[in-house]
Amino acid sequence: MLLLVIVAALFSGCCANILQPYNETALNMFHGNDFNGDGKFERSELDFTFYVYDTEPLDGIISRLEYTSYINKTTPELYRLSHELYDIYDIDNDNRLEKHDYDAFFQLMDSDDDGWVTEHEFVHYWTILLESLGHLIDVGGTR
Ligand SMILES: *[C@@H]1O[C@H](CO)[C@@H](O)[C@H](O)[C@H]1NC(C)=O
Numbered sequence: 001m002l003l004l005v006i007v008a009a010l011f012s013g014c015c016a017n018i019l020q021p022y023n024e025t026a027l028n029m030f031h032g033n034d035f036n037g038d039g040k041f042e043r044s045e046l047d048f049t050f051y052v053y054d055t056e057p058l059d060g061i062i063s064r065l066e067y068t069s070y071i072n073k074t075t076p077e078l079y080r081l082s083h084e085l086y087d088i089y090d091i092d093n094d095n096r097l098e099k100h101d102y103d104a105f106f107q108l109m110d111s112d113d114d115g116w117v118t119e120h121e122f123v124h125y126w127t128i129l130l131e132s133l134g135h136l137i138d139v140g141g142t143r
């Protein structure tokens with residue numbers, strides 16, 4: 001979760017903080033993660049956004065080390081942020097991301113609890129989250 005859009009933003013060289021404006025980043029994330037393009041973010045799409053981080057061991061469980069080292073390798077500017085995000089995804093705080101964490105995180109975004117996350121719900125959730133964590137970005141886009 002989060003990655004694709006941020007990489008794009010890094011190379012656009014746009015803003016002082018690569019995540020700003022937060023609501024636009026949130027909207028880009030929605031489009032980047034709505035893989036089937038049907039205008040809804042579904043529970044299966046959330047699983048898909050996490051597959052990429054599952055490296056060693058390849059066991060369907062994502063440890064803090066797997067998640068944060070992947071981010072450190074691909075977008076080091078987001079390394080500090082990645083720890084905070086991990087804490088949010090890891091709902092039961094056991095340093096393992098697995099099915100029940102994704103279920104719980106999905107419910108946080110699905111504010112009306114109807115089984116899918118609309119663009120509005122997604123952008124609303126992520127704008128608030130990015131506003132609260134945006135100060136953790138280490139390098140601006142002044143490249
Ligand atoms: C983001 O917020 C700005 C300022 O409130 C607004 O003008 C813009 O339309 C918003 N963009 C999205 C994608 O919601």
Ligand SMILES: *[C@@H]1O[C@H](CO)[C@@H](O)[C@H](O)[C@H]1NC(C)=O
Pocket residue numbers: 069072073076
């Ligand atoms: C992040 O990556 C850099 C460059 O590969 C490495 O030197 C550093 O130790 C890594 N930091 C962490 C905390 O993994």
